[in-house]
Amino acid sequence: MRYLPKSESERREMLDAIGAARIESLFESIPPEARLNRDLNLPPGRSEFEIMEYFKERARENAPGYQSFLGAGVYHHLRPVVADHLISRSEFYSAYTPYQPELAQGTLQAIFEFQTMICQLTGMEVANASMYDGSSALPEAVMMAARITGRSKALVSRAVHPEYRQVLATYAKHQDIKVKEFGWNNESGAAELPEADAKTAAIVIQSPNFFGVIENVAAAAERAHAAGALLIVVIAEPISLGLVRPPSEADIVILESQGFGIPPSYGGPYAGVIATREQFVRQMPGRLAGQTVDTEGRRGFCLTLSTREQHIRREKATSNICTNQSLFMLMATIFMTLYGKRGMRDLAARNVSQSHYVSGQLALRFSGPHFNEFVVKASAKKNKALLKKKVIGGLELKRFYPELKDCLLVCVTEAQPKWALDALLETYAADAVEAHGS
Amino acid sequence: MVRKVREHISQNEGLIFERSSAGKYAYQLPEAQVPEIDPAAALGADAVRPEIPDFPEVSEVEVVRHFTRLSTWNYGIDHGMYPLGSCTMKYNAKINEYVARLEGIAGEHPYQPEALAQGCLKIMKLLQDYLIEITGMDAITLQPAAGAHGELTGCLLIRAYLQSQGNPRTKILIPDSAHGTNPATAVIAGYEVEAIRSNSKGCLDLEALHNAVSEDVAALMVTNPNTLGIFEENIAKAAEILHAKGAQLYMDGANMNALVAMARPGDFGVDVMHLNLHKTFSTPHGGGGPGAGPVAVKKHLEPFLPVPVVEDDGKGGWKLNHKRKQSIGRVRAYVGNFGVLVRALAYTMANGRDGLRQTTLDAVLNSNYIRAKLADLYDLAYSGPTLHECVFNDKRQLTSGVRTGDIAKRLIDYGFHPYTVSFPLIAAGAMMIEPTETESKEELDLFIAAMRDIAGECATQPELVKNAPQSTRVTRMDEVAAARKPVLRWKSH
Amino acid sequence: MSNKTPPNLRYTKDHEWILVDGSTGTIGITDHAQDALGDIVFVDAPKTGTPVQAGKVFGTVESVKAVSDLFSPASGEVTEVNDTLKDSPESVNEDPYGKGWLIKIKLSDKSEVDALMTADQYSAYAAQEHS
Structure with missing residues (x-):
């Protein structure tokens, strides 16, 4: 096998040093009845070229070459080659978690820069070094709010990503956390804020919400704080932060970083983040890098506040998370650095121009201000026609919201070419006008 | 004697924020294909943010240099053996x-x-x-x-x-x-x-x-x-x-x-x-x-x-x-x-049925080889037969005041990543070593030689081991200061 | 060891000390304990007004890589918390019987304290545990 760097004579020498006759005899501690006494029923090893061919064939059975207007938590953005080039350095991708700071300053400094940029973008004071993704960060944030407030109820907007809410339900069931959902305004598509009470640990909203509508974070914060509860804001499309007011009034922000140049990859890996206020840092899950000095007084970085984590606190830890999404946190960091102060705004503005060019010519289901996603009233049948032009249309919302049948969630970013925008407009227009008239 | 040294490229590379200069950038959007609109008009003035404070402003080459330099301060599996127990740090094939x-x-x-x-x-x-x-x-x-x-x-x-x-x-x-x-x-x-x-x-x-x-x-x-x-x-x-x-x-x-x-x-x-x-x-x-x-x-x-x-x-x-x-x-x-x-x-797919079997055989062979070659200088935590990893303890080295964490840091000076330190908790002073199958006999022998040299240093020059590593860009970090007064983000003032 | 075990205090097997002054008990950890824990980076103490119970956990003390529970030597209600530890947790290492005190409580049953170890008893206990 080409990954195995040993000759038979070397194996022999090593066995002699051990004092064993065959390698198999090193397995004698496995009771005979537990051993596998046959070959695995798998094909023989394949060459690199055969593996390449296999995956290229599979790729052809997907949608290469298609333009897509799908968003819903996973965004098609132009991906600078620099980011992928740099994360392809094996010093980054083949390193372990930076528990040995002398040999991991690269990863540690990058984490510190990421934590800083997330704070600058969101208006929060601390951010962690990533969670698995946005969806699993939500239950972690709700559990965190429950620990901070000593309360056990979460009021969650139905305009939060439906799959995030499903993940929350899976976790909450076993944490004695009651999740109550609230709806949206039928006109604007923005959340209809509920009254929090003395049992409420947190109100949870998403902005821009699942329908693309920008929420009033300040009003939600006021509502939560009036009852002594926290406000958790989910940000599924991080590119929006280049332009949209940051959720500074929130107590906990959950961010999915996929939009920062991470490929959609059929659902992952991405990188979730939790950001919060300094006063809550000890209740926050996930790794943190901190600045310090070495024995010579030189600036350096190390993982810190580790007593929150499972490897020290075990069953009393803030979370069971261990492995995170470090490499894609790095990719997001490089993406943010490339665009920088000016580029983040330009990129966000381009998303607004492109999406409003399309949305402005269609009748929308909701009137609230939207960033790069919006809900169009159009039949899903129209998507079939679009597919013939190699264009994947918007997401059918009835999949998650029975009351929104014949509604499509369309996402237009900087990535789609003009011909695709026009193809979408042409195909959807008839239906949309009809809907508007009815 | 230091037999395998990996030099760190020690450029002074500050934080990306410290490299910023107003007006620099590292991107260009494609030419606009639809009319550009005023965001404040589209979203409402209230919904639009002021500029992002202190966000980086650098050019493309600076981004590339910055992260490349950071990468040189890391140790990856392509550099050499990474014997972290229970972590299975094996070669990551390029395909x-x-x-x-x-x-x-x-x-x-x-x-x-x-x-x-x-x-x-x-x-x-x-x-x-x-x-x-x-x-x-x-x-x-x-x-x-x-x-x-x-x-x-x-x-x-x-x-x-x-x-x-x-x-x-x-x-x-x-x-x-x-x-x-x-x-x-x-x-x-x-x-x-x-x-x-x-x-x-x-x-x-x-x-x-x-x-x-x-x-x-x-x-x-x-x-x-x-x-x-x-x-x-x-x-x-x-x-x-x-x-x-x-x-x-x-x-x-x-x-x-x-x-x-x-x-x-x-x-x-x-x-x-x-x-x-x-x-x-x-x-x-x-x-x-x-x-x-x-x-x-x-x-x-x-x-x-x-x-x-x-x-x-x-x-x-x-x-x-x-x-x-x-x-x-x-x-x-x-x-x-x-x-x-x-x-x-x-x-x-690359391994297939035969490759997977040989992989497991070699992983266990490698671990047992290290165990056999070090057992005269380091105490085993438990003496029973082991498979893919082995756990020593620092009992003997502790007599000169050297702990498992020190030996681990000294390994860095010999060009290796440390083993897993102080785990599992049931073995006091644990040194948990998992070589995996993708280490050659030559690399294993270098590791064994390093561990043997360090055992000697523990007895003769314990301070050298306790102050390791010396070959890296930074020495041991003050983790106490980091935890007492956490600095978790960069601030411009 | 005895010079590091003030005679006017009473001690627990969990290495906390208590100083009784009227109905107030001041609580901290012993020099032996701070030495075993290493550099202390954070103290998690209860808020004023919290009831504490003899022998039960009232907070935690953290070093870089360990968390240890704090057990109350006596029962009562927390009347004061040493807020200076927020910024200077190192006081617990440097001056465990002075600036490094943790909480003060209003004792509900002073006789509980009588059952605790004296300085001499504790010194012997700590030496034995250490060996």
Whole structure:
């Protein structure tokens, strides 16, 4: 096998040093009845070229070459080659978690820069070094709010990503956390804020919400704080932060970083983040890098506040998370650095121009201000026609919201070419006008 | 004598924020193809933010230099041996990275029509089939994002199954040698944790288990081989004890690199287990992630698997079933860390049945070779036979005041990444060494020579070891200061 | 060791001390304990007004890589918390019987204290545990 760097004579020498006759005899501690006494029923090893061919064939059975207007938590953005080039350095991708700071300053400094940029973008004071993704960060944030407030109820907007809410339900069931959902305004598509009470640990909203509508974070914060509860804001499309007011009034922000140049990859890996206020840092899950000095007084970085984590606190830890999404946190960091102060705004503005060019010519289901996603009233049948032009249309919302049948969630970013925008407009227009008239 | 040194490129590289100068940038958008509109007009002036304070302003070459320089301060598997016990730091084949980036793989959206995602679904199905054969289990979910996430999924499956039998029970038993994620996970799944003491061999104590198992016990979570590298010889009996009381056996598959093609958990009584694809299946660790933690189960747990599951669509293709009555629900959005699954499949295909077997043989050979070559200078924590990793302790070196953490740091000066320090907790002063199969005899001999030299230094120059490393860009960090007054972000003033 | 075990205090087997002054008990950890824990980076103490119970956990003390529970030597209600530890947790290492005190409580049953170890008893106990 080409990954195995040993000759038979070397194996022999090593066995002699051990004092064993065959390698198999090193397995004698496995009771005979537990051993596998046959070959695995798998094909023989394949060459690199055969593996390449296999995956290229599979790729052809997907949608290469298609333009897509799908968003819903996973965004098609132009991906600078620099980011992928740099994360392809094996010093980054083949390193372990930076528990040995002398040999991991690269990863540690990058984490510190990421934590800083997330704070600058969101208006929060601390951010962690990533969670698995946005969806699993939500239950972690709700559990965190429950620990901070000593309360056990979460009021969650139905305009939060439906799959995030499903993940929350899976976790909450076993944490004695009651999740109550609230709806949206039928006109604007923005959340209809509920009254929090003395049992409420947190109100949870998403902005821009699942329908693309920008929420009033300040009003939600006021509502939560009036009852002594926290406000958790989910940000599924991080590119929006280049332009949209940051959720500074929130107590906990959950961010999915996929939009920062991470490929959609059929659902992952991405990188979730939790950001919060300094006063809550000890209740926050996930790794943190901190600045310090070495024995010579030189600036350096190390993982810190580790007593929150499972490897020290075990069953009393803030979370069971261990492995995170470090490499894609790095990719997001490089993406943010490339665009920088000016580029983040330009990129966000381009998303607004492109999406409003399309949305402005269609009748929308909701009137609230939207960033790069919006809900169009159009039949899903129209998507079939679009597919013939190699264009994947918007997401059918009835999949998650029975009351929104014949509604499509369309996402237009900087990535789609003009011909695709026009193809979408042409195909959807008839239906949309009809809907508007009815 | 220092026999293998890796020089650090020690450029002074500040934080990216310190390199900024107003007006620099490293991007260009394509020419506008639709009229540009005023964001304030489109979104409302209230919704628009002021500029992002202190955000980086640098050019492309500076970005490339910055992150390249940072990378040179890291140590990766391509530099050399990375003998972290229970972490399985093996070579990450380049083909894995290549195929994960193909157009038609990396660019696919999780909500695109299934007819246009058949390639992705086939990849998942094939990987599922391979992993089921490797584990000897009956069904699998690829959804969990990492080992601990897999543990949680497994515990929720156990809970749902026991609930369907009338009582979810209250307790999960965990040996004291376990990784910290096990107890942390059990609590998130709503269980109390009861620790089971290991016996004098460092293994599961059957009598203690027998006494602990009651109608309140939902499961035993056990790592096999355990964190000492020892195969739990009584695993099948443990399964019998548990099953007799209606409890389940969960296996943490973190150390599966010792078993692939040699023994299958499904054949020794395990009901549910997770795999760490970023360990055993070589998808890279990425500096801490991403990973993937598929959970394999026996038939009786299959109805409870998280949604969605890949199913035959009855028309010669594959589909995702999101509606299953008894499912524990969703443990994350979408289908899982698909890009990691792609890499794991590439690894499995490259090895095939013979390669996987030789991989396991070589992993165990390497570990036993190190053990044989160091046992005269370092004390073994436990003396029983070990598989893919071995655990020494610092008892002898402690007589000159040198601890396991110091020896680990000194290894850095010899060009190696340290082993796992102070774990498992049942072995005081533990030095946990897992070479994996992808180390050559030459590299192993260099490592052994380094460890032998260091043993000598411990006796003759303990201060040298206690102040290591000296060859790195930075020396030991003041972790106390970092924790007392946390500085967790850069500030401009 | 005895010079590091002030005679006017009473001690627990969990290495906390208590100083009784009227109905007020001042509580901290012993020099032996701070030495065993290493550099203390954070103290998690209860808020004023919290009831504490003899022998039960009232907070935690953290070093970089360990968390230890704090057990109350006596029962009562927390009347004061040493807020200076927020910024200077190192006081617990540097001056465990002085600036490094943790909480003050209003004792509900002073006789509980009589059952605790004297300085001499504790010195012997700590020496024995250490060996």
